[in-house]
Structure formats: C-alpha cells, structure tokens
Amino acid sequence: MASPAAAGDAGLAYPLLVKRDGTGREEKGYWEPTGEEEALAAECADNARPPPLYRTFKVKDSLLLPYRLLNLARLLLIINFFAWRLKHRESDSMVLWWITLVGDFWFGLSWLLNQASKLNPIKRVPDVSLLNQHLDQSQLPGVDVFINTVDPIDEPVLCTMNSVLSILATDYPAGKHATYFSDDGASLVHYEALLETARFAALWTPFCRKHRVEPRAPESYFSAEKAKAAEGPYAGSAPGQFIEDRRRVRREYEEFKARVEKLFADIPRRSEVFNKGGGERATYMADGRIWPGTWVEPAENHRKGQHAAVVEVVLNHPGDEPQLGTPGRSSEESSPLDFSAVDVRLPMLVYIAREKRPGYDHQKKAGAMNAQLRVSGLLTNAPFIINFDGDHYVNNSSAFRAAACFFLDARHGEDTAFVQFPQRFDGVDPTDRYCNHNRVFFDATLLGLNGLQGPSYVGTGCMFRRAALYGADPPRWQPAQDDDTNKATTLAVDPCRQFGTSMAFINSVPLAANHQDRPIMAAELDYVSTCAYEDGTEWGRGVGWVYNIATEDVVTGFRLHRKGWRSMYCSTQPDAFRGTAPINLTERLYQILRWSGGSLDMFLSRNCPLLAGRRLHPMQRLAYTNMTVYPVCAAFIFAFDLLPLMWLLGGHHQFYVQKPFRTYAEYLFASIVMMELSGMLEIKWAGLGVLDWVRNEQFFMVGATGVYPAAVLHSLLRLVGLKGLPFKLTSKPTAAIAREPFAEMYDVQWAPLLAPTLVVMAVNAAAIAVVIGKAVAFGWPVARLAGAAGGLLFNAWVLLLLYPFALGLMGRWSRRPYLFFLLLVAVLVAAAAVYVAMLAVLPPGGAVPQSFRVLHAVSPARWRTY
Numbered sequence: 106m107a108s109p110a111a112a113g114d115a116g117l118a119y120p121l122l123v124k125r126d127g128t129g130r131e132e133k134g135y136w137e138p139t140g141e142e143e144a145l146a147a148e149c150a151d152n153a154r155p156p157p158l159y160r161t162f163k164v165k166d167s168l169l170l171p172y173r174l175l176n177l178a179r180l181l182l183i184i185n186f187f188a189w190r191l192k193h194r195e196s197d198s199m200v201l202w203w204i205t206l207v208g209d210f211w212f213g214l215s216w217l218l219n220q221a222s223k224l225n226p227i228k229r230v231p232d233v234s235l236l237n238q239h240l241d242q243s244q245l246p247g248v249d250v251f252i253n254t255v256d257p258i259d260e261p262v263l264c265t266m267n268s269v270l271s272i273l274a275t276d277y278p279a280g281k282h283a284t285y286f287s288d289d290g291a292s293l294v295h296y297e298a299l300l301e302t303a304r305f306a307a308l309w310t311p312f313c314r315k316h317r318v319e320p321r322a323p324e325s326y327f328s329a330e331k332a333k334a335a336e337g338p339y340a341g342s343a344p345g346q347f348i349e350d351r352r353r354v355r356r357e358y359e360e361f362k363a364r365v366e367k368l369f370a371d372i373p374r375r376s377e378v379f380n381k382g383g384g385e386r387a388t389y390m391a392d393g394r395i396w397p398g399t400w401v402e403p404a405e406n407h408r409k410g411q412h413a414a415v416v417e418v419v420l421n422h423p424g425d426e427p428q429l430g431t432p433g434r435s436s437e438e439s440s441p442l443d444f445s446a447v448d449v450r451l452p453m454l455v456y457i458a459r460e461k462r463p464g465y466d467h468q469k470k471a472g473a474m475n476a477q478l479r480v481s482g483l484l485t486n487a488p489f490i491i492n493f494d495g496d497h498y499v500n501n502s503s504a505f506r507a508a509a510c511f512f513l514d515a516r517h518g519e520d521t522a523f524v525q526f527p528q529r530f531d532g533v534d535p536t537d538r539y540c541n542h543n544r545v546f547f548d549a550t551l552l553g554l555n556g557l558q559g560p561s562y563v564g565t566g567c568m569f570r571r572a573a574l575y576g577a578d579p580p581r582w583q584p585a586q587d588d589d590t591n592k593a594t595t596l597a598v599d600p601c602r603q604f605g606t607s608m609a610f611i612n613s614v615p616l617a618a619n620h621q622d623r624p625i626m627a628a629e630l631d632y633v634s635t636c637a638y639e640d641g642t643e644w645g646r647g648v649g650w651v652y653n654i655a656t657e658d659v660v661t662g663f664r665l666h667r668k669g670w671r672s673m674y675c676s677t678q679p680d681a682f683r684g685t686a687p688i689n690l691t692e693r694l695y696q697i698l699r700w701s702g703g704s705l706d707m708f709l710s711r712n713c714p715l716l717a718g719r720r721l722h723p724m725q726r727l728a729y730t731n732m733t734v735y736p737v738c739a740a741f742i743f744a745f746d747l748l749p750l751m752w753l754l755g756g757h758h759q760f761y762v763q764k765p766f767r768t769y770a771e772y773l774f775a776s777i778v779m780m781e782l783s784g785m786l787e788i789k790w791a792g793l794g795v796l797d798w799v800r801n802e803q804f805f806m807v808g809a810t811g812v813y814p815a816a817v818l819h820s821l822l823r824l825v826g827l828k829g830l831p832f833k834l835t836s837k838p839t840a841a842i843a844r845e846p847f848a849e850m851y852d853v854q855w856a857p858l859l860a861p862t863l864v865v866m867a868v869n870a871a872a873i874a875v876v877i878g879k880a881v882a883f884g885w886p887v888a889r890l891a892g893a894a895g896g897l898l899f900n901a902w903v904l905l906l907l908y909p910f911a912l913g914l915m916g917r918w919s920r921r922p923y924l925f926f927l928l929l930v931a932v933l934v935a936a937a938a939v940y941v942a943m944l945a946v947l948p949p950g951g952a953v954p955q956s957f958r959v960l961h962a963v964s965p966a967r968w969r970t971y
C-alpha cells in the first residue's frame with residue numbers, strides 16, 4: 106500500500122479502500138465498467154476540471170440479460186395465470202376463491218413492485234487516492250458528525266465511547282470535522298465519559314495516525330489485532346516503535362475502560378458527599394457544579410422527560426494548521442509516545458442534551474438530530490453532515506473521504522443530497538439466524554435503487570448535504586434564470602416561520618452551502634435546544650429529519666428524493682462502518698415491527714409515494730411504494746398459510762379453492778420456481794451466498810405471519826386516531842460479561858407478537874399429520890398420496906421457512922437443532938395417531954363434525970384468549 110510521506114500529511118491522507126477494479130468479493134466477474142469515466146476524463150482534461158472521482162459499474166450482459174428475460178417470462182406467466190383463473194370460476198367455496206384471487210393478484214403486484222427497482226443495478230466505487238491527489242487537506246469540505254444515544258446502560262456506554270473514539274481518530278483533517286454527541290437521557294455518566302474519552306483520544310488519535318491502524322475503535326482494534334496482523338503489512342511511519350507504542354496504548358485503554366465503568370459508582374458517591382447538607386439530593390459534576398440534566402435520584406426538572414438543555418463543548422475547535430506533538434519518551438507522564446512527526450490535534454467535540462418538558466412530543470431520534478442540526482449550525486456549520494447510531498463506529502477511516510468523492514464529483518455531485526453506506530454488524534451469530542445482516546437488502550436492493558435515483562436513507566452511516574436538509578432545491582431543478590443567487594442559499598420570505606426565531610441560526614443558513622471556513626457563532630446554543638423552539642416552524646416537516654413516524658429514515662430520504670435530489674450508494678472494503686444488531690428473536694421482531702409499521706404509516710400519510718410530484722423518478726416511486734406498502738401482503742400470506750385448515754376438514758372429501766386444482770397448483774409451482782431462480786441470479790451479482798437468500802426468504806415469512814399483520818393493525822388504528830407505534834429502543838449486547846457466545850440468542854422472551862406465527866406452524870404441522878392419519882386410516886393408494894403431495898409440499902415449505910422462528914422458541918435447546926426435527930416427527934406421529942383414533946371411534950360420516958372440533962382447537966380465535 107503506497108502511503109504518502111508521513112511528514113507531509115502528518116499521518117492523515119492515505120488510500121485504504123476498495124480494490125481498484127471495483128470488485129470486492131465473490132461477485133468478481135459479474136460487473137463491468139460502464140466506460141462513463143473514460144469519456145469524461147478526456148473532457149475534463151480539456152477544461153481543467155478534476156477527474157471523475159468514482160467509477161461506475163454495471164452488471165454484465167451475460168448475467169443481466171437472463172435475469173431480465175426470466176423476469177419478463179414470469180410476468181407473462183402471471184398474466185396468463187390470472188386470465189386462466191378468471192375463466193375458471195370453479196371452487197368448493199366461492200368466498201375462498203375470491204380471497205385467493207385477490208391474494209394472488211396482490212402477490213403478483215408486489216412482486217412486480219419489488220422487481221422493478223432491481224432491473225438495472227449500478228455500483229459506484231469512489232477513488233480516494235485520486236481525491237487525495239487532486240485536493241489538498243485544506244480543500245476538503247467540512248463535515249459535522251452526529252452521534253446519538255439515550256441510555257448509558259441499555260446502550261452500553263463503552264460501546265458508544267468506542268464509536269466516539271473511532272470518529273475522533275478518523276482519517277480526516279482535525280479542523281475539518283466536528284462531533285456532536287446527542288444524549289437523550291441527559292445523564293452525567295455520558296458527559297463525564299465523554300470527558301474521559303477526550304482525554305484518552307489525545308493518546309489514541311495520534312497513535313492511530315502514526316501507525317495507521319485500522320479499525321480505529323479501540324475495542325475492535327484490539328480484538329481484531331490478531332486477524333489483522335496476519336492480513337496486512339504495517340502501514341505506518343515508525344515500524345520500530347509500533348509494538349511498544351501499542352502495548353502502552355493498550356494498557357491506557359484498559360485503564361480508560363475501568364475509569365468509565367467506575368463513573369456509575371463515582372457519580373452517586375461524589376453526589377452523596379456534596380449532598381451531606383440535606384435538602385434536595387442533587388447530582389454533582391466533578392467540579393462541584395450541579396448537573397442540569399437528569400439526576401441519579403430523579404427530582405423536579407431533573408428527570409427523564411423534564412430537564413433543561415445542556416450544551417457543553419468538550420473539545421474546542423483545534424484550528425486549521427497541523428500541530429506536531431513532542432518527541433516524548435523523556436517524561437513518562439505527559440507524552441510517553443513519540444508524536445514528533447504526527448498531527449496531535451483533536452477535532453471539536455460537543456455534548457448536547459436537548460431540553461425535555463412534559464406535554465411535548467420529543468420526536469425521539471429525529472428530534473434529537475434536528476437539535477444537533479441547529480447547534481452544529483451555530484458552531485461549525487459544515488456543508489456536510491454524517492450521522493451515526495450510538496453503536497455504529499467507523500471501521501474504515503477513509504469513509505468520510507469516500508463520501509466526499511461523490512459530493513465533489515463533476516457528474517452528479519451538486520445534485521446529490523446524501524451518500525448512504527451499507528449497515529454492517531458485529532456480533533451476529535455465524536449462521537445469521539434472524540437475518541440481521543439483511544444482505545439481500547443492502548447488496549441487491551440498494552444497488553438496484555442506485556441505478557435509479559439512489560438508495561433510500563437507512564438511518565445511520567449516511568452523509569448529507571446540509572442545505573438539502575434545510576429544504577433547498579437541487580440545482581438541476583432550480584429555475585435557470587437566477588444563476589447568480591443560488592436557491593440553496595437564499596432565505597424564504599419569512600425565515601422565522603421556517604427555521605425558528607434564532608437570528609444567529611437564521612444567519613447561518615445561507616452559509617451552509619458554501620465550503621469555505623466560517624466564524625463560530627457560539628450564541629443561543631441553549632435556546633435552539635429548547636422544546637418550544639420548534640413550535641409553529643417547519644422543523645420535522647420541510648426542514649430537518651421528518652417527525653411523527655417510527656421510521657424517520659425512509660421518510661426523510663423520501664422527502665429529499667421527492668424534491669428531485671439524488672443519492673449515492675457507497676459500499677467499501679473494508680466496511681465503512683459497523684454496528685450491533687439484535688440477535689434475540691423477540692427483540693428482532695419488535696425491530697421489524699417498528700420498521701414495517703413505520704413504513705406503512707408513511708404510505709398512509711401525506712408522504713405517500715403515490716402523491717409525490719414529477720421530480721420523483723417513476724421507478725423510484727414504484728420502489729418507495731414497495732418499500733412502504735409491503736406489510737399489507739401479510740394479510741394474504743397469513744390467510745394462505747392457514748388454508749391447510751381445509752385439509753383438516755372432511756374425511757374422504759377433498760376440498761379445492763380452485764378447480765381444476767392441478768392446473769392451479771402447476772401455475773403456482775412454476776411461478777414460485779421462477780421467483781427462486783431469479784433470486785439465484787440476483788445473489789450472483791450481489792455477491793451473496795445461498796444462505797443469505799434463504800435467510801431473507803425465511804425472515805420474510807416469519808415477519809409476514811406475525812409482525813406484518815400487527816403492523817397493519819397498528820397503522821389502521823393510527824388512521825382512526827389511536828396511538829401509533831412506539832420507538833422501542835433496540836437492545837444492545839451487554840458487552841462486559843459474555844456469559845457464552847450469543848447468549849441473547851438463546852433467551853426466550855414471550856410476547857403476544859409470537860402467537861400468530863405459532864398458530865401458522867401448528868396448523869401446517871397438523872395438516873401434515875392429518876394427511877398421514879388419513880392415508881393410514883383409509884389405506885390410501887400411492888396415486889392418492891401423490892395427489893396430496895402438492896399440499897404436503899406446501900406445508901413442509903411453510904414449516905421450513907419458519908424454522909428459525911422455531912429455533913428461537915426452543916431457547917437453549919436450539920443449540921442442538923436436530924432436536925427440532927425429532928420434536929416435529931414426534932408431534933406429527935402423535936397428532937396423526939390421535940386423528941386416526943378419532944376416526945376409529947366415530948361412525949362413518951361422523952368424521953366431519955369431529956374434525957371441526959380439531960379445527961376449533963387450533964383456530965386463532967382460541968389462541969387469542971389466553
């Protein structure tokens with residue numbers, strides 16, 4: 106890896122990136138350059154413009170054509186299928202005939218919606234080394250970094266501080282980025298942990314720069330160290346000092362961790378001492394001031410949901426000139442490492458806890474980020490903003506530069522509102538039982554959108570253009586005549602109604618679009634963090650992150666796309682950022698409940714994709730429709746999954762929703778096979794394994810049987826004015842005591858949300874048992890059995906899709922998955938035996954009412970009563 110001389114850049118710029126051919130992993134061979142850059146490079150050379158900063162790739166025709174043809178064939182098949190069904194209106198129950206007709210139609214439609222956005226996948230690979238060649242440090246745009254957290258215990262504070270450290274040490278000029286830490290819990294633990302972090306960063310950041318270590322979150326660095334050592338050569342500037350420096354930093358890190366952990370005990374103890382006088386039991390800061398945020402023992406104005414705003418600058422802006430450190434060594438105390446060739450500046454770091462008052466809807470994460478938007482506007486007002494969930498850290502320190510490649514590129518840079526990176530996760534079990542990696546979404550769907558107007562915003566790891574968040578129009582949609590006054594920078598007639606009444610903030614708005622340095626206006630910081638500030642303004646609607654929805658991300662991205670902005674997808678090697686994911690079944694289900702409910706709410710709101718204007722790309726509109734309406738299919742899936750109930754009915758009599766049933770089944774079968782086939786082609790260009798695909802299918806079914814119906818219900822209730830979905834914090838792994846690997850995965854937490862899926866499993870298992878029972882009781886010939894095979898296949902398929910769910914309910918028993926199959930066989934045999942026994946004791950013809958009783962036993966109506 107060629108790295109520029111350390112002295113020149115003081116340990117900053119160096120390329121650590123995607124392989125230059127743009128093909129990261131197994132998908133090698135399926136992508137080819139579009140040739141866009143070559144044409145452009147010639148043009149740029151003529152008028153001295155910077156060269157293209159990213160390369161564009163498309164899927165090779167040898168894969169793309171079969172993929173498109175297969176989808177066309179499937180479309181024709183589906184059309185034929187409907188024509189055939191409409192011509193053959195024969196069924197044992199016309200009601201069921203209609204239900205399945207509508208259901209089949211809906212599936213056909215949602216498949217179309219889902220497919221439409223994937224027909225032209227585009228991959229764009231930034232070239233950070235080109236950026237570094239053509240721009241010197243001072244020309245890089247400023248970036249304000251937002252990071253959010255709520256609770257130092259639920260979101261382990263050490264994990265959060267690791268994220269902060271990774272940001273403070275990232276490879277970007279220290280004067281050019283500033284970090285805004287939002288604490289929605291307003292807890293002193295966070296604030297003091299941040300002070301500790303700033304102190305430790307004075308060692309950590311220069312260490313990272315000097316030795317160019319990766320990743321720059323210490324916890325992952327020290328745990329990945331072994332793997333790394335085997336992988337890459339030393340990239341820093343002082344190989345001789347590396348081992349010793351690292352040992353020293355590691356020791357300091359252990360001490361840092363201990364100090365942070367101790368805060369939970371130190372703060373109450375210290376407050377105890379200060380509180381000796383009696384009266385109110387306040388929580389005190391180390392310097393003897395009373396903490397304005399929430400207290401250990403909640404009191405009036407110092408409890409969750411009721412406290413003043415706190416804005417504290419933890420690290421000041423370091424100035425724009427690199428500052429070399431000292432040779433060290435001599436004095437063990439102050440600077441033990443030799444930083445004489447390293448820039449030791451730390452970027453600005455600000456703690457924010459916005460005000461909370463009863464009677465205000467604080468709008469969760471979106472509200473927190475809008476407060477960050479205003480505070481940062483006053484302090485650094487960088488033209489770009491990148492936001493992180495508290496558990497997401499920078500894993501590839503070139504990531505900020507990678508995003509800059511897109512914004513600074515001559516092609517679409519000016520029209521790009523945000524650059525979204527994929528979400529990647531640590532700590533997921535190797536088989537990814539609950540599909541936490543979501544690979545099909547991140548590596549197939551989002552690349553598809555990338556070929557249209559751009560990926561949707563997924564909540565974290567996304568760099569925004571500040572002016573776009575403020576509601577500006579993209580240049581390509583601005584009226585041509587006013588070229589000297591850039592719309593993005595002009596204020597509306599009544600800026601107070603739009604942005605609130607802080608003049609300092611309003612004055613910062615027109616400056617947001619310009620890349621030059623600007624003065625820091627440290628006024629009104631508290632004022633813009635109050636709850637009342639947003640009253641009667643556009644915040645949460647036309648300005649900032651969007652409110653009144655559980656998934657602020659999709660809708661905020663949508664608002665930008667609707668304005669005509671585009672977005673870019675940026676996937677790097679190694680992963681740009683990494684976070685944690687819920688590996689407990691119930692937690693995971695609540696997470697997808699929030700996503701699916703929020704999405705559907707968006708569809709039913711004024712942000713419905715169908716209502717957007719013409720600036721939204723037509724295919725992008727279809728994609729957003731798909732992204733928001735998908736939970737509705739659950740109603741039909743649920744119905745179809747329960748259809749096996751009809752196999753429980755009747756003794757000899759067979760029940761058919763559509764006759765001739767054989768043709769119906771053939772159509773369904775062909776259509777499903779074609780869908781899976783196109784999935785197999787899809788994972789090729791996405792570079793995924795079959796397991797990723799299977800997990801995706803399985804988790805769709807798990808969601809569709811329990812979560813999505815619940816989401817539909819919630820959204821309907823919300824429509825009639827009842828309460829919407831809460832933003833339930835997704836649980837984070839408790840870092841400290843690893844009882845056993847993936848312990849959370851084996852915890853069974855009962856929740857009503859699990860019941861419907863359980864019913865579906867029971868019904869399908871029972872259906873199989875009954876067929877076995879019948880076959881035994883009536884001595885079915887082989888031909889008859891073969892006839893039933895289709896139905897059995899369907900039942901088995903459903904059970905297989907729900908397999909991860911079953912494992913989740915088995916808790917620690919699921920460490921031995923074969924137990925599940927033993928259990929299943931036992932249940933089937935038992936149920937079949939019971940069924941045969943019942944048939945035996947009943948007179949012929951009495952079988953029907955009897956099976957009705959079986960039916961009653963497994964019907965959802967009964968399940969709901971406990």
Ligand SMILES: O=c1ccn([C@@H]2O[C@H](COP(=O)(O)OP(=O)(O)O[C@H]3O[C@H](CO)[C@@H](O)[C@H](O)[C@H]3O)[C@@H](O)[C@H]2O)c(=O)[nH]1
Binds near residue numbers: 832
């Ligand atoms: O009142 C709140 C609630 C949450 N958060 C933060 O929001 C982030 C996301 O919350 P989390 O519980 O981790 O939710 P996830 O399900 O993991 O989040 C995914 O889904 C969310 C939308 O539903 C997106 O906002 C996230 O970026 C995306 O990672 C965390 O940093 C929280 O600290 C706040 O700042 N204030």
Ligand SMILES: [Mn+2]
Binds near residue numbers: 496685
């Ligand atoms: Mn999360």
